[in-house]
Structures are given as structure tokens and as C-alpha cells.
Amino acid sequence: MTFPPAPRRPRPRPGPRTRPRLIATDLDGTLLRDDKTVSARTVAALAAAEAAGVEVFFVTGRPARWMGVVSDHVHGHGLAICANGAVIADLRDGHRIVRVRPLERDDALATVHALRAAAPGVSFAVERTEGIHYEPDYPPFHHDPGATFAPAEKLLTDHNESFYDQPVLKLLAYHPDQDPDAFLALGRGAAGAHAEFTRSSPSALLEVSGRGVSKASTLAHACEERGIAPEEVVAFGDMPNDLEMLGWSGTSYAMANAHPAVLAATTHRTWTNEEDGVARIIEELLSR
Template identity: 75%
Template sequence: MHPAAHRAPADALRSRPRLIATDLDGTLLHDDKSVSDRTVEALAAAEQAGVEVFFVTGRPARWMGVVSDHVHGHGLAICANGAAVVDLHRGRRIVQVRELAEHDARRVVHALREAAPGVTFAVERTGGFHYEPSYPPVHLDPSAVVAPVEKLLAEAGTDGTGKPFTSQPVLKLLAQHPRLDPDAFLTLARLSAGRYAEITRSSPTALLEISGLGVSKASTLALCCAQRGISADEVVAFGDMPNDLEMLGWAGTSYAMANAHPDVLAATTHRTASNQDDGVAAVIERLLADGH
């Protein structure tokens, strides 16, 4: 028998949804980045029942191998916090881009350099990931250009193959600080640069993720749902970190994981078990059992 899940209020599960939107890290995935057998079965059962499943994540397309084998039906994922829609059936190809304008990215860099001395940057483009020499060496791309961010955002810049950066839209700007508290850094960044871009976080460290104005998991999910004739009331969403807040607020029914950030727990009505205890799968199983 599966471990007991936190049971949701009955009124949250009156009918079967048309779409399930789930974050990955800290939500669908275990801490070791695996997908449990129980979750694989629940995702397959949902799609067999006619319920679409969207993975909605801050991850770039190149990090979607963790779930590529568990895609059914539509095969689409929303990546980079809404900046890219990715076809997981076709080599993780980006099929829609909502870019961060480079002039806005440069404004953010300037504002954060003044507000938070010691900040370092990386740039996620459709063609790859590039970073400053002092950027923390985590998940770094060996083919990346390593240079000051001003060069990485320069109009005449090129990648390691000589391809111009101008042909590769910016999906995200990342800003990391070695000393600041993560939530304090987020607040400071929004105050100093929030007029130029959307700023959020999903890491336990002081790492910010910066997208174009109006770009979020929620806004891209809303566009994808509108294309399918699906309303917010027909969507169930799951998340655990501040970059999930807009999505959880938009969806008709939302669940915070037991391990969620305090802001997520405060902003959502419904709860499920932790990612380690397959909280998403537990709710899907109940939705399919109770729906009609």
C-alpha cells in the first residue's frame, strides 16, 4: 500500500480536471531527481483518462531528460519559468519563445550591480547557457562562453561556435549572490529592478531567475490552455517555491507540497504530501477515483 497522503478537502475534488500542471523539482521529482514508479503510473493513468499533464518548470529544455520518458499525449512542457514551450517528443525542441529583451536584461544587470555588490550572472539563451567567470560551478555547460555578462549581452556577441547571440533570444537571466539571504535578495532585486523584468526564485540558495515582463509559469500556462479551450477552473496545479505562486493563483485548484516554501503554503488552500512521499501522485489517484 502507498504511504498515506494528506487528504484534500472534498470540495477540491468534485469533478475531474481537464489539465494537470505540475512543477518538477521539489514537487513531482524526488530529491534525487527521480520519478517514482507510483508517479509514473499516476501520470499515465491521467492521460489515459483524457486529462492532459503539463510539466511546468524553471528548468531549461536541456534538463528535461528526467521526465522525457514519462510523457504521454501532448508531449509539451513549459520551461524556463514560462519563457519556452518545449516539445519533449521531438528532441526537446523549443516551439515557442517568450524572450527577455536584451536591453531590459542589461538594465537589470546595472540595477543589481548597484543594489547588491558581489552579484554574478549567467544567461540562458535558446542556443545555450553562458556565465561569468565567478558564477558558481553548478550545472555548467562545457561549451558555454565564459565572460562578463556585459559581453554575454552585447549586440555583437557570439557563442563558442561563432554564432551571433542576436539569433538566440534570451530566455532567462540568472543572478547569484554569495552572501545574501535568498528571500532578502529576491525582495531587494524586485525593488531595484522589478520594473524591467519578472524576478523570482526556485533554488534554496540566493539564485534569482529573471524573465521578460509578463512572462511567468502562469501566463504561459494560460496561453497554452486558451489554445486548447481549457479554462483556469479546469486546471489543477502543484508547486513548492515562489516561482510557482502565480501559477498556483491562476489555476482553479492548487496544491502546495508539504515541503513547500512558507509563501506557497500561505498562498494556497489545499495541501498534499511532500515530493518524497509522492504528493502529486496521491492527488491524481484521488482525482481519477472521485471524478466523473
């Protein structure tokens, strides 16, 4: 296979010689274009994979309610792994959540306290199964309608709130001044005993999940249920929240636009998300 020139970025390299049984792909910065659309070429490649008997799993940090962008392109099983592994959702059934791996409330509170002490100026949001709620100082990245604004401690413990009994999927921690990678290291050092820390934003925004919860661990469970071994999986990603999944999968592709840690950790490269990097590799895999 002949690849196009790729000046000033890693050159794509061909991957496995045999067709995989499952393809796991991140969305933002990976499968989706920068405008958050799915290209016609990618739509066709996803459909061709399923027609050839290769299962495709979308594996994303997005909550289930933000999966409309790919709902029309899910095939076969209809499932997606969301919230960095905290949720499996059925995109064919109104994004219904079929499995939850929560962040326990005590661990969430311990994380809030540890990060407040370690990084003054941090602000939090709490992602639950039916919506997200914010501290007043948290930046308005994606303020959902109906969100409650209160200190994180209150959002996590107030029995009078209608959402109190909803499981916590993720705690989001934002800092206006920290370097993103340094903030990730700081978070893990300060509260890594209570939760899993990762990041996917270009800003200093930590995504905090329950202990043992990651894209990789939830994907591994889904594959085990299907009798699919890691070496039969091809995965695509671009940011630190993809690292565990890419390391677990038998074959891993970093997007050309990926974070340096992803480029260093993966076995193969593909084109950028703007260049249909995932679709191009799927086409190549199906031609074997």
C-alpha cells in the same frame, strides 16, 4: 479519503470534487524525488491521467535541454513549459523549442546594471535557447560544456559571439551573502520595471524573465488554445516561481515540503515529493 499523520507539517486536505481537464505540475521538489528521479507510482499516475483524458503539463524552471528526466513520461500533446514560461518545448521531438518568450536585451542589461548597484558582489549567468553562459565568478552549479565565461555585459552585447542571435530566456543572478527572500525583494525593487523576478533555489539565486513572462501566463495561453478554463486546472508546486501558476489555477496544491509563501497561498496540501504527493492526488482525482 484517509490521509496519513503529518507531524510538524501541514496536513493534506482533499481537493475538488470533480475531475479536472488539465494537471499542471512543477518538477524539482514537486513531481521529482530528491534524487531527480520519477517514481514508479508517479509514472503510473501520469499515464492513468492521460488515459482518462486529463492533459498533463510539466511546468518548470528547467531549460528544455534538462527535460530528459521526464521525456519518457510525457503523453498526449508532448509539450512542456520550461524556463519559467519563457519556452514551450516538444519533448517528443528532441526537446524542440516551439515557442519563445524572451527577455529583451535592453531589459537584461538594465537589470544587470541595477543589481550591480543594489547588491555589490552579485554575479550573473545568461540562459539562451541553446545553452547557458557565465561570468567567471558565478558558482559552478551546472556549468554546461561549451559555455562562454565573460562579464554579463559582454555576454549580452558582443556581436562576435556565436550565440549572440539566440534569444535570452533567463538572466540568473547569484549573491553569496544575501538571504534568498530578501534578495528577491531587493531585485524586484531595483529592477522590477524591466523584468519579472522569482526564485526556486535554496540559495540567493534570482531567475529573471521577460516582462509578463511566468509559468502562469504561458500556462494560461496553452489552456486558452485548448478551451480550458482556470477552474478546470489543478496545479502543484513548492517554490516562489510556482506562486503565479498556483494562484491562476482553479485548484492549487502545495507540497508539504513547500516554501512558506506557497503554503500560505495555496488552497490545498499534499504529501512531500519524496512521498509521491502529486501521484497520490492524481489517483484521488481519477477515482471521482
